[in-house]
Amino acid sequence: MTQFAVDREIDARGSACPGPLMELIRAMKASRKGQVVALLSEDQGSKVDVPQWVEKAGHKLLAVEEDGNVTRFIVQKAR
Amino acid sequence: MHDIVIAGGGVGGTVVANLLAEELAPEISLGKVRIRLITDRPEHVYKPAFLYLAFGRTAPTAYRRPQRELLHPRVELVVDPVLAVDTSQRRVIGDSGQAYAYSRLVLAPGAQVVPERTPGLAEAGEQFYTEEGAARLYRRLEGFTGGSVVVSVIGVPHMCPVAPLEMIFMLDAFFRQRGRRDQVELIYTYPINRVHSNPAIAEWAAPELESRGIRTETFFNVERIDPQQKVIETLEGTSLPFDLLIGIPEHAAPPFLESSGLTDAGWVPTDRHTLRVKGHEGIYALGDVTDLPVSKAGSVAHYQAATVAANLAAEVRGLPPAARYQGKTFCFIETGTDQATFVEFDYDHPPRPVRPSRWIHWAKMAYNQSYWLTARGVI
Structure with missing residues (x-):
């Protein structure tokens, strides 16, 4: 498990692409600078989409954890 | 008596009402079933026309019809905006203050911007x-x-x-x-x-x-x-x-759904195959208000209506609701003002757009006219 303190966890398991990414975007929009959001996704497309969007939006991808077919992305709002 | 209430007078609610009235005509005649459609306005509006309206290519006479004209004579039409659903008492509350009791409820009020x-x-x-x-x-x-x-x-x-x-x-x-x-x-x-x-x-x-x-x-x-x-x-x-x-x-679901405790993250949690609302006995949902990973499109509501009507008719007759929605979707895509393509897909089969043509555009133009037959449950 992660050592990061997560402010909000989004369970987007079972949601098909681009659902998990849109869930993350909505959560980041509602978060304050410095807060940490964790996203759970089963969608394989998220492994590409989420890191790309985090980089483009200028946030920090703190960790990517895999557990079976579930990926947990931990993202910090950086601006 | 089975009291079926349909909340919503768009394509989904209208088609469910008409299919049910046709299927359950004997039971309605015997007074065993009542079908009421509750909507917030007396006219039915074909929303896809707005794309053409934005270019001055259609007029209200082409996309508005009296809701009563589109409904099977055995469907009771109630024009009374829904304010709330009281799931514990099984009744829908209208803006007029009237309460409409139901034994089965269909949620099809559409989404709003x-x-x-x-x-x-x-x-x-x-x-x-x-x-x-x-x-x-x-x-x-x-x-x-x-x-x-x-x-x-x-x-x-x-x-x-x-x-x-x-x-x-x-x-x-x-x-x-x-x-x-x-x-x-x-x-x-x-x-x-x-x-x-x-x-x-x-x-x-x-x-x-x-x-x-x-x-x-x-x-x-x-x-x-x-x-x-x-x-x-x-x-x-x-x-x-x-x-x-x-x-x-x-977009959002109408506020009465959230205040009635029928939404989760903004939309109505719905079984992707049976179209039953999760956690609520006797309630179905279709069209734009569901949380399903399908298009919020008229064709989806149209196809889902057949599943909901079949399952409701089965329940009325004491049979298991066996109809399943498989995610079927059909969309024309205008690629200009005189060409179009289309996509057709479901949960398991992705769309494959074909080369745009004038023929497909004309098919779309023809569908815009024949939509009224869809609403009546004919095609």
Whole structure:
């Protein structure tokens, strides 16, 4: 498990692409600078989409954890 | 007696009502079943017409009909906006104060646009998802002589997922026909890293956009709009100036669903195959209000209506509800003002757009006329 303190966890398991990414975007929009959001996704497309969007939006991808077919992305709002 | 109440007079609610009335005609005659459709207005509106209204290519007589004319004579029509659903007492409360008891309830009230959720959008942006918005956009387009036009998908999910693509393709044709295309920059924006949420449609659309000289911006999530400066600011930290903004606003289920405890994260949690509302006995949902990963489109509501009607009819007869919705969706895609393509897909089969043609455009024009047969449950 992660050592990061997560402010909000989004369970987007079972949601098909681009659902998990849109869930993350909505959560980041509602978060304050410095807060940490964790996203759970089963969608394989998220492994590409989420890191790309985090980089483009200028946030920090703190960790990517895999557990079976579930990926947990931990993202910090950086601006 | 089985008291079936259908909340919503769009395509989903209307088709469910008509299919049920036809199927359960013997039981209705014997007084064993009553079907009531509750809607907020006496007229039925064919919403896909708004895309054409935005270009002055249709009129209210073509897309409005009295709801009563579209309903089977055995369906009782109630015009009374729904204020609440009391699931514990099994009744729907109308704006008039009247309570409508149900033994089975169908939720089909559709989605609505909420531009006010995006700062600056209501003041600075046009949209074509309402009749008033489309009529206003037409006036803007007719008077637009040059500058940048941005079609920006702000809210996902939204009604008719291919409509923003249709809008930008039709804008391209509109300005070319008026000899003004070289004075207009067309820009299309989308929240994720491709031009449509469906990968197959995105793959087809990207070169179509490029070939028309339409600029695209992806990973473009609108945070706010400055109405004075006419600039869009995004969550990604970019700014985009515009002369005319056509924004696809955020959508929401009608407020009564949330206040009645029937939503989760904004939409009605619905079984993807049976269309039963999760956690509530005797309630079905279809169309734009569900949380299903399918298009918020008329064709979806139309196909789902057959499943809901079959399952309700089975329940009335004491049989197991065996009908299953498989995600079937059909959408025409206008690729200009005289050509179109279409996509057909379901949960297991992705769409494969075909080469646009005039024939498909004419099929769409014909469907716009024959829609009234769909609403009646005939086709």
